[in-house]
C-alpha cells in the first residue's frame with residue numbers, strides 16, 4: 001500500500017552512525033514507556049511458538065490463535081504428530097490463517113525437517129550455532145527471513161532482530177528510514193545500530209508491531225494517540241500544515 005511520504009523519506013540510503021543508535025534507543029524508550037513489557041512470544045511451548053510463527057505470516061494473530069487451538073484439539077501442536085498427519089487434515093485445521101494449503105505445506109516441511117534431522121526434538125535443532133541455524137531455517141521450504149528470525153529470537157533466544165511491514169511503515173513515516181528497503185538491509189541496519197540484547201530485541205519488535213497494528217494504521221494513522229509523535233516527520237509535517 002503506497003503511503004504518504006515526508007521530505008526526508010526520499011533518501012535512498014539507510015542513515016548510519018552513532019546518532020542513529022541514539023534515535024533508535026529513543027524510539028524504543030518512547031514505545032516501552034507507553035506500552036510496557038509486552039511479554040512476547042505468547043506460547044506455552046517451543047513447538048507452539050514455532051508453529052505460530054509459521055502460521056502468522058500475512059494474517060492476524062487472532063486468526064492464528066484460532067488455528068493453533070484447532071491444532072491443539074487435534075493433538076497436532078508438535079512436530080512428530082504434524083509429520084505423521086495428512087496435509088489435507090492439517091490444511092482444514094489451519095483454515096483461519098487464509099492461505100491454508102500453503103501454510104499446511106510449510107508446517108509439514110518444517111515437521112519433516114525436525115523429524116528426519118533431529119528425531120522430532122525441536123530443542124536439538126534450536127541448539128545449533130546462530131548463523132548455522134539461520135541458514136538451516138532459511139533452507140526449509142516456505143521459511144522466509146521474518147519467520148526464521150522469529151524462531152531465532154523468540155524460540156532459540158538468539159539476538160536476531162525481526163523486521164516486518166509495520167517496522168517499515170512506522171520508521172519510514174517517522175523519516176528515519178527510506179520506504180523502500182529490503183528485509184536483509186533493514187535487519188542488518190538494526191543489528192549494526194543496537195546492542196545485541198535478546199530481551200531488548202524481543203521487546204522492540206513487539207512494540208513496533210503493537211504500534212503498527214493498532215495506531216500507525218496503513219490508511220489512517222491515529223497520530224493523536226501515538227507515543228512517537230514527538231519524533232515523527234509525518235506528524236510534524238501535518239502539524240505544520242494545519243498551523244499554516
Ligand code: SF4
Pocket residue numbers: 170173174215216217221222223226227228229232233234235
Ligand atoms: S505519529 Fe502518526 S504517522 Fe507517526 S508513527 Fe505515530 S501514528 Fe505513525
